[in-house]
Amino acid sequence: MATLLVFEFPSEGPFGGAAAEAYRELAEDISQEPNLIWKVWTESSEKGVAGGVYLFETEDAARAYTEKHAARLTNFGITDIQVREYSVNDPLSVITRGR
Template identity: 40%
Template sequence: MFMKILQVDFDYQGPMGTDMSEALKDLALSINKEPGLIWKIWTESASEQLGGGIYLFEDEKSAQNYLAMHSERLKNMGVKEVRGIIFDINLPLTEINSGPVI
């Protein structure tokens, strides 16, 4: 398996919680169509004014392509800096802790 985790975060002053769920539902549905995406966990921190997500992709190329496209989309929405890191997955340890990638 060559799956990759993509972690993204950025400064975000938009709606949070239920309001975010309603405002970004169409975006969430469109993300399901991204090549190589297995799943996404949406992240938010009202206290730190951050938005982002944790993504599981089939491979590094899919994660890189998504990060480039998503960074551009966010910058077009006024986000100044997008922090994105692609991680390898340590499957033996993830399996011990019941990580949802196996």
């Protein structure tokens, strides 16, 4: 079953184009993650947060990535990481172009 992850954590930036430059290599690395369907990068300079929404083919792949990415963020000095995991209802998501 497809699994959706939502990561959010405090961030002072960079945001926008500066983030695109700063995190390009990270994005390329994440794009190679096993069973990753897509990732949407999220940010709000007004709220002081950043993160991402990920769709994985399997729950196991999502959980393995959660451990890997949470450790990576912690190594970057990021704390207060919030991660939410959701099962995807594929039949309904297909109708609404979610898959």
